[in-house]
Amino acid sequence: MKNALLEVADLKTYFPVKGGLLKNTKEYLKAVDGISFTLEEGDTLGLVGESGCGKSTTGRSILRLIEPTEGSVKYRGAEVTSMGKKELRKLRKEMQIVFQDPYASLNPRKQVGSIIEEALSTHGIGRDSNERKGMVLDLLEKVGLNATAYERYPHEFSGGQRQRIGIARAIAVNPSLIIADEPVSALDVSIQAQILNLFQDLQDSMGLTYIFIAHDLSVVKHISDKIGVMYLGRMVELASKDDLFARPSHPYTQALMSAVPVPDPTIKKERIILTGDVPNPSNPPTGCTFHPRCRSCMEICAEIAPKPVEISPGHVVSCHLYDPEYNCAT
Amino acid sequence: MASLQEKTIGKQDSDVSENLLSVKGLNVKFKSDNTKVTAVNNVSFQLKEGETVALVGESGSGKSVTSLSIMGLIPKHAGFVDGSIQLLGQQLNGLPAKQMRTIRGREISMIFQEPMTSLNPVHKIGDQIGKVIRLHENIKKEEITKRTIEMLVKVGIPRPDKIIKEYPHQLSGGMRQRVMIAMAMACNPKLLIADEPTTALDVTIQAQILDLMNDLKKQYSTTILLITHDLGVVAEIADRVMVMYYGQIVEEADVYTLFKSPKHPYTAGLINSIPNLEEMKSRLDPITGNVPNMGEITVGCPFRTRCNHAKDICSVKNPPLFKLENQTVRCWLHENKEVG
Numbered sequence: 001m002k003n004a005l006l007e008v009a010d011l012k013t014y015f016p017v018k019g020g021l022l023k024n025t026k027e028y029l030k031a032v033d034g035i036s037f038t039l040e041e042g043d044t045l046g047l048v049g050e051s052g053c054g055k056s057t058t059g060r061s062i063l064r065l066i067e068p069t070e071g072s073v074k075y076r077g078a079e080v081t082s083m084g085k086k087e088l089r090k091l092r093k094e095m096q097i098v099f100q101d102p103y104a105s106l107n108p109r110k111q112v113g114s115i116i117e118e119a120l121s122t123h124g125i126g127r128d129s130n131e132r133k134g135m136v137l138d139l140l141e142k143v144g145l146n147a148t149a150y151e152r153y154p155h156e157f158s159g160g161q162r163q164r165i166g167i168a169r170a171i172a173v174n175p176s177l178i179i180a181d182e183p184v185s186a187l188d189v190s191i192q193a194q195i196l197n198l199f200q201d202l203q204d205s206m207g208l209t210y211i212f213i214a215h216d217l218s219v220v221k222h223i224s225d226k227i228g229v230m231y232l233g234r235m236v237e238l239a240s241k242d243d244l245f246a247r248p249s250h251p252y253t254q255a256l257m258s259a260v261p262v263p264d265p266t267i268k269k270e271r272i273i274l275t276g277d278v279p280n281p282s283n284p285p286t287g288c289t290f291h292p293r294c295r296s297c298m299e300i301c302a303e304i305a306p307k308p309v310e311i312s313p314g315h316v317v318s319c320h321l322y323d324p325e326y327n328c329a330t
Numbered sequence: 331m332a333s334l335q336e337k338t339i340g341k342q343d344s345d346v347s348e349n350l351l352s353v354k355g356l357n358v359k360f361k362s363d364n365t366k367v368t369a370v371n372n373v374s375f376q377l378k379e380g381e382t383v384a385l386v387g388e389s390g391s392g393k394s395v396t397s398l399s400i401m402g403l404i405p406k407h408a409g410f411v412d413g414s415i416q417l418l419g420q421q422l423n424g425l426p427a428k429q430m431r432t433i434r435g436r437e438i439s440m441i442f443q444e445p446m447t448s449l450n451p452v453h454k455i456g457d458q459i460g461k462v463i464r465l466h467e468n469i470k471k472e473e474i475t476k477r478t479i480e481m482l483v484k485v486g487i488p489r490p491d492k493i494i495k496e497y498p499h500q501l502s503g504g505m506r507q508r509v510m511i512a513m514a515m516a517c518n519p520k521l522l523i524a525d526e527p528t529t530a531l532d533v534t535i536q537a538q539i540l541d542l543m544n545d546l547k548k549q550y551s552t553t554i555l556l557i558t559h560d561l562g563v564v565a566e567i568a569d570r571v572m573v574m575y576y577g578q579i580v581e582e583a584d585v586y587t588l589f590k591s592p593k594h595p596y597t598a599g600l601i602n603s604i605p606n607l608e609e610m611k612s613r614l615d616p617i618t619g620n621v622p623n624m625g626e627i628t629v630g631c632p633f634r635t636r637c638n639h640a641k642d643i644c645s646v647k648n649p650p651l652f653k654l655e656n657q658t659v660r661c662w663l664h665e666n667k668e669v670g
């Protein structure tokens with residue numbers, strides 16, 4: 001059995017909302033509201049869901065770029081949420097993040113070479129700048145960039161090439177875990193495919209573990225071993241990729257799968273059209289937050305939030321349909 | 331909805347195989363420093379009444395510029411539009427601005443990726459849709475309000491009598507897109523150009539909008555030119571597909587032929603690049619290299635720099651469109667396979 005690299009238990013990140021209904025009581029936007037999963041070393045967990053469901057906040061809370069409100073994050077057994085500054089700095093060498101828009105995170109005034117070199121020197125990697133330059137050139141090659149990139153500026157590159165720069169910077173410190181937040185969402189399909197292949201190659205050669213965040217289920221399916229489907233801050237279903245696609249169980253997962261257009265005109269799938277929009281997360285529906293859009297909604301669903309139920313080993317669903325206590329239909 | 335019905339009935343009498351829109355030799359150039367950069371290069375195509383045709387390609391390939399040219403929306407000071415654009419025999423290119431305004435909204439409508447490009451943030455929804463109707467039809471105020479509400483019902487907006495008094499920012503992205511569609515369809519145009527209408531939407535909302543477009547298509551038999559980069563969306567609603575690369579149409583086929591036997595290496599490359607929910611590929615097989623910038627390649631086939639099949643001739647001469655049995659393709663590989 002593989003070792004658990006990351007264990008997340010009941011993670012919650014709430015943002016205070018200004019101007020709540022009652023002035024004295026504080027109101028919160030529950031961006032992440034009780035998420036749990038375990039990620040084994042060398043695996044990829046895909047996080048999928050529509051915009052605003054809390055994918056980015058989950059990723060950032062794990063890295064403590066945002067302070068989580070509650071819950072536990074264990075990295076190789078060590079509790080991340082209670083780490084002090086010094087330990088956190090060490091942890092940052094272990095966990096890196098790659099963003100959707102690498103441009104926003106690359107200093108436009110610095111040459112690509114020095115941007116990556118800085119990541120090395122911050123963590124005390126390499127004896128001197130000469131050695132670091134050699135390392136940077138190796139990294140550029142690893143991510144498929146020409147050595148001439150070293151002396152060029154971020155604006156001289158296309159979106160796909162900038163993403164390669166962002167990846168080079170992330171792997172520079174030789175991390176174990178990379179949280180990739182919509183890293184291919186802004187790219188054209190041919191470039192998206194190149195970057196997905198690069199992620200796979202680097203995982204094979206460096207033994208990397210990924211949390212791969214995307215709103216595109218086809219992309220998530222392609223890259224992941226395990227998939228978590230999120231809706232309004234909660235993980236409604238978590239399973240291995242094979243289990244999730246063999247037996248999608250949460251009504252939201254089923255709707256999401258049926259909504260993805262398939263690039264094959266001979267396939268006519270039966271579509272579950274969800275009515276309405278995703279509700280406002282600062283004022284979520286009662287009970288199961290999906291119940292107003294759910295075609296299997298029962299009375300209980302508007303009253304009580306469902307607890308996670310393990311319907312087969314490793315396949316967890318938060319839905320009253322699978323809870324023997326409430327579902328009279330089974 | 332009297333006038334809508336009249337128009338629909340009128341349509342059934344006309345010849346279904348007639349070309350609604352005929353574009354010939356469309357060239358669009360933009361001023362850039364001291365030179366002109368070609369954004370659309372010798373594009374020709376026809377749209378038949380009632381069909382849905384997708385224009386697909388990666389960003390910068392000239393899809394939006396093509397559609398804006400049809401709408402007469404390329405600013406004169408910025409770009410040069412050359413060629414023939416005929417709507418039911420009427421030449422649109424070069425038409426005075428005033429005349430073009432009577433065609434836009436009534437004969438041809440357009441919806442955009444970002445609804446706020448056509449919705450005015452400071453006007454109420456009802457007034458904006460009403461304005462389109464008033465511009466093109468001489469009817470009374472109460473009649474306009476009635477039509478506006480009917481349109482909102484048609485595009486699936488709940489509580490339309492309330493929504494007409496609201497402002498665009500009060501609606502979600504999906505609802506705004508519905509309002510824009512209602513506005514575009516208000517005068518039952520012959521041609522609807524939809525430029526990436528679902529690209530900014532979440533997938534469950536995209537499914538709703540695609541469903542709505544399919545409905546409207548059936549109900550009004552509107553001809554649709556759908557611009558998208560998403561081959562899934564293409565497979566979902568297009569009858570015919572035109573693939574654009576570097577300002578040119580490089581392949582054109584019915585949707586089944588295009589996905590089953592793509593002939594241009596670029597089309598095949600695009601299809602191989604995308605992960606498909608229905609089949610498992612352990613590794614994608616992408617097109618190498620980057621999309622060239624406009625003006626970067628001046629001779630030969632613009633795709634040759636990324637093509638695995640490039641031959642000597644490809645770097646010398648840009649191929650013409652070769653006509654095969656079920657498709658046309660701009661690639662030297664198919665030079666000798668031409669029919670008729």
Ligand SMILES: Nc1ncnc2c1ncn2[C@@H]1O[C@H](COP(=O)(O)OP(=O)(O)O)[C@@H](O)[C@H]1O
Pocket residue numbers: 015029031049050051052053054055056057058281
């Ligand atoms: N810094 C913040 N302050 C307040 N609300 C936030 C903040 N960051 C995100 N949110 C809210 O939290 C929810 C989840 O956001 P996010 O994690 O970015 O979702 P996703 O990445 O799935 O699109 C959204 O409603 C968003 O508006």
Ligand SMILES: Nc1ncnc2c1ncn2[C@@H]1O[C@H](COP(=O)(O)OP(=O)(O)O)[C@@H](O)[C@H]1O
Pocket residue numbers: 360361369387388389390391392393394395396408409624
């Ligand atoms: N107003 C403009 N001025 C100068 N160049 C333009 C203008 N509009 C578009 N272009 C250029 O024309 C090319 C085609 O653009 P566009 O049609 O928007 O591509 P697509 O819609 O396929 O992504 C691009 O290189 C773009 O930069």
Ligand SMILES: [Mg+2]
Pocket residue numbers: 055056057181182
């Ligand atoms: Mg996000």
Ligand SMILES: [Mg+2]
Pocket residue numbers: 393394395525
């Ligand atoms: Mg465009």
